[in-house]
Amino acid sequence: MNRFWCCFFIFWPILAVLVSWYSPDMDWWFPGEPGTPIGSQIDDLFYLILVIVTVVFIGTQIALCYVLWTGVKKQKGKALFTHGSHNLEVIWTIVPSGILMFISLYQLDVWKNFRVQSTFPEAAIEAPVAEVTARQFEWRIRYPAPGKVLKLTPQPDDLYTVNDLHVPTNRPIVIQLRSGDVQHSFFVPDLRIKQDAVPGQVIPILFEVLKGGDYDLTCAELCGWGHYKMRARVLAQPESEFNDYLLGLQQEQNYDGVADEPAPSLAQQTKEVRQ
Amino acid sequence: MSTLNPAMDHSGVHDHGHHELSFVQKYIFSTDHKIIGIQFLITTMLMLLVGGALALGVRWQLAFPWQNMPFFGRFFMAQGGAISPDAYTMLFTMHATVMIFLVIIPVLAGAFGNFLIPLMIGADDMAFPVLNMLSYWFMWPAIFFFGLSFFFGGGPAAGWTSYPLLSALAEAAPGSGTAQTMWLLAVTFIGVSSMMGSVNYLTTIINMRAPGMTLFRMPMTIWGMFITAILQAFALPVLTAAGFMLVADRVFDTCFFIPEGIVVNNADPTRGGGQPLLWQHLFWFYSHPAVYIMLLPAMGMVSDMLSTMCRKPLFGYKPMVYSMAAIAGLGFIVWGHHMFISGMNPALGMTFMISTMMIALPSAIKTFNWIGTIWGGKVEFNTVMLNSVAFVSMFIVGGLSGIFMAAVPVDIYIHDTYFIVAHFHYVLFGATLFGVFGAIQFWFPKMFGRMMNETVGKIHFFLTFVGFNGTFFPMHMLGVAGMPRRYADPYLHPYLEHLLPMNQFMTVCAIIMGFAQILLLGNFILSIFYGPKVGRNPWNGNGLEWFAPSPPPHGNYDVPPVVYRGPYEYSSPLVDDRDYLMQTDYLPPKEPDKESDDSENDSESKET
Known part of the structure; x- marks a missing residue:
């Protein structure tokens, strides 16, 4: 029975490693290739830590089962009488602290580039693409009107949408994040972006989408009963298409309903609802 | 002198004026630390079932979203038997609240702290017995108000972290009204209870140790309790103050946490210039040390259990003590790692990352020392040993997964996903609760003078361990797949749809694990009455608690203990007829020429 328990304690780490190894094949892994440079860096750091951690995990679990196995076999005589080893303590203090220090210092640059505002490209920070206000739910x-710069306070010619964030690809952009009521969090898993929206604060998020496409935008901070359903999209498109989109949006929004040209469908609907 | 106690010899040195106490004085409003400890233990075990039931509600929703729950559906009548989204937020809020405030903190400090501290340091009771009794009875108003909060708007639903403004404005959610005030009140009560406990533990440990019991002869359990009490004494006032501030914001229209011009649910815009992040700072300034409050005593108890079960001195006693102190010290300067993406100054993120990485170091040292303790020992897998080894094995996982989140850039992605849920369950359940299961089995004979059933204990361990890993290991994958926490229906999002079968598997494991706890409870209750009786020292332990009768009478010891050595002298070559040497055993000094005999005795030593 004692040996059964030894096998039991070695069996589950093996199973854990196997499950983790096959997880990417089973699609229990990252939702896809990261769509941003920062995302690739995050993934690289994740894998770096994963490798270090896996080595430590396997090492310690094997050590644990080894000492259990030898302990089970030793049933005669007294146990080893030792109160510890100073040398071992020194070794297993210094080696892990070196590894941990390496991990933490190695991360600093990525964090700085992602979050520290003074490192943001000037062009991006001066002309944020849009302001996103999270609300329940x-x-x-x-967006600023085409050709204008986003102001902190809403302007009469600003353009508005809900749950569809269009952004241009292939250049660093900044989104101004705010909250209209409680806390939320702007989470785009495919782009590896997450930032809390805090009431009373305007927080810039810097990112660069590499590939055009349609990315899920979710909320990652509990914001009430409908937290799970704050589903939205980030639509990344080339610069020219993005500009066209803004022009179209402006046309819809400025349409007064009496001009000759056929009314854009969305404006039409809005108007009908209002009447 | 409980009724379970075999006839006691009253001729001992303790002259407490042993008049017969009434039943109420003896078992209900008792000032005896042992009875209070057992009261805490039984209360927390009941609360464990409540918290577990709430967790199963959460798991049900994640596996079978919006489907009627069998049997328990009647509690959700308003929704026709299914869990509504606001009921779901209440479920995980109260699951965490019950498990943290009513199970783990009280079972470690309240139950084992109370029961073990005087017994292990050789005191006849706590320094302040009445304060001790109050610390237990202040738990009940907390339980009452937590219970009452369910009847207001469906119960508090702002998460156990209660971030404002969700928790500050009554309009923000159905449960953010009176229920949230009740919740804060209950947390304050439980805080008062913990505070009274920790003041008592500190005084007792500092002032009431038996002759010869120097600080560095204290067992690791006592070190764990001592350092925990310090943590609690310094961190808890911050939470209490923050709680009062939030109550003031809610009730007296102050604005510590409420910024200007916020419109929630079409209510009037808020007035004020508060800062919601302030709550997070204050809350985590307590709640990060609280993580160690929920871990250090278990670390201490496991150190003692491993040493006793392997018949081997603890490997590196002083490094163990120092690393525990380092965890506690660093524990005060790492709270910001809960707030990497919260909008606090990003430069702080770097500081907190380095301090957080450094706190992994003492944890690593402790792990290596536990493995060192088993090394060269004699391993016999009983329930205590199994749970202790599970503690070490699970703590390794919980510790290593923490490194991912300590790294700020990686945390951007996995923050508030299921990865963090996996991480803290590996620490709080995988480590602490397995430690507690072991400790219950280990000190049960001292509490009641009877043993718990080994076979049932092993089956309980097996089912819990398998169910635990089946439930929580896949959560790492869910987190990497980007599944956020606290979602009533994650499958609304296309990128999470394919994770439903995995969640169903986890729920099945969770149900197995949940029902396995009935074995623990049954084993516990039946063993109180029918377990085989044992003497003072069923495990051949060294500590002072094994010097007292089982169960110890009022005043604990029939002979006042005097301590001659540390608690870990197992397999000592100084004695050859047994493999333990109690802290109270006096050995006459030997002549120098006998020393060669000792080494010979070592090799031909006999079993006891």
């Missing part, structure tokens, strides 16, 4: 988006 939707994302309100405000």
Whole structure:
């Protein structure tokens, strides 16, 4: 029975490693290739830590089972009488602290580039693409009028949408994040972006989408009963298409309903609802 | 002198004026630390079932979203038997609240702290017995108000972290009204209870140790309790103050946490210039040390159990003590790692990352020392040993997964996903609760003078361990797949749809694990009455608690203990007829020429 328990304690780490190894094949892994440079860096750091941690995990679990196995076999005589070893203590203090220090210092640059505002490219920070206001339970988006710069306070010619954030690809952009009521968190798993939206604060998020496409935007901070359903999209498209989109949005929004040209469908609907 | 106690010899030195106490004085409003400890233990075991039931509700929703729950569905009548989204938020809020405030903190400090501290340091009771009794009875108003909060708007639903503004404005959620005030009140009560406990533990450990019991002869359990009490004494006032501030914001229209011009649910815009992040700072300034409050005593108890079960001195006693102190010290300067993406100054993120990485170091040292303790020992897998080894094995996972989240850039992605849920369950359940299961089995004979059933204990361990890993290991994958926490229906999002079968598997494991706890409870209750009776020292332990009768009478010892050595002298070459040497055993000094005999005795030593 004692040996059974030894096998039991070695069996589960093996199973854990196997399950982890096959997880990417089973699609129990990252939702896809990261769509941003920062995302690739995050993934690389994740894998770096994963390798270090796996080595330590396997090492310690094997050590644990080894000492259990030898302990089970030793049933005669007294146990080893030792109170410890100073040399061992020194070794297993210094080696892990070196590894941990390496991990933490190695991360600093990525964090700095992602979050520290003074490192943000000037062009991006001066002309944020949009302002995203999280509310219970939707994302309100405000763009500046084409050719204008986003102001902190809403302008009469600003453009508005809900739950559809259009962004240009292949250049660093900044989104201004705010909250209209309680706390939320702007989470785009495919792009590896997450930032809390704090009431009373405007927080810039810097990122660069590499590939055009349609990315899920979710909320990652409990914001009430409908937390799970704050589903939205980030639509990344090339610069020219993005500009066209803004122009179209402006046309819809400025349409007064009496001009000759056929009314854009969305504006039409809004108007009908209002009447 | 409980009724379970075999006839006691009253001729001992303790002259407490042993008049017969009434039943109420003896078992209910008792000032005896042992009875209070057992009261805490039984209360927390009942609360464990409540918290577990709430967790199973969460798991049900994640596996079978919006489907009627069998049997328990009647509690969700308003939704026709299914869990509504606001009921779901209440479920995970109260699961965490019950497990943290009513199970893990009280079972470690309240139950084992109370029962073991005087017994292990050789005191006849706590320094302040009445304060001790109050610390137990202050738990009940907390339980009452937590219970009452369910009847207001469906119960508190802002998460156990209660971040404002969700928790500050009554309009923010159905449970953010009176229920949230009740919740805060209950947390304050439980805080008062813990505070009274920790003041008592500190005084007792500092002032009431038996003759010869120097600080470095204290067992690791006592070190764990001592350092925990310090943590609690310094961190808890911050939470209490933050709680009062939040109550003031809610009730007296102050604005510590409420910024200007916020419109929640079409209510009037808020007035004020508060800062919601302030709550997070204050809350985590307590709640990060609280993680260690929920871990250090278990670390201490496991150190003692491993040493006793392997018949071997603890490997590196002083490094163990120092690393525990280092965890506690660093524990005060790592709270910001809960807030890497919260919008606090990003430069702080770097500081907190380095301090957080450094706190992994003492944890690593402790792990290596536990493995060193088993090394060269004699291993016999009984329930105590199994749970202790599970503690070490699970703590390794919980510790290593913490490194991912300590690294700020990686945390951007896995923050608030199921990865963190996996991490803290590996620490709080995988480590602490397995430690507690072991400790219950280990000190049960001292509590009641009877043994618990080994076979049932092993089956309980097996089912819990398998169920635990089946439930929580896949959560790492869910986290990497980007599944956020606290989602009533994650499958609404296309990128999470394929994770449903995995969640169903986890729920099945959780149900197995949940029902396995009936074995623990049954074993516990039946063994109180029918377990085989044992003497003072069923495990051949060294500590002072094994010097007292089982169960110890009022005043604990029939002979006042005097301590001659540390608690870990197992397999000592100084004695040849047994493999333990109690702290109270006096050995006459030997002549120098006998020393060669000792080494010979070592090789031909006999079993006891």
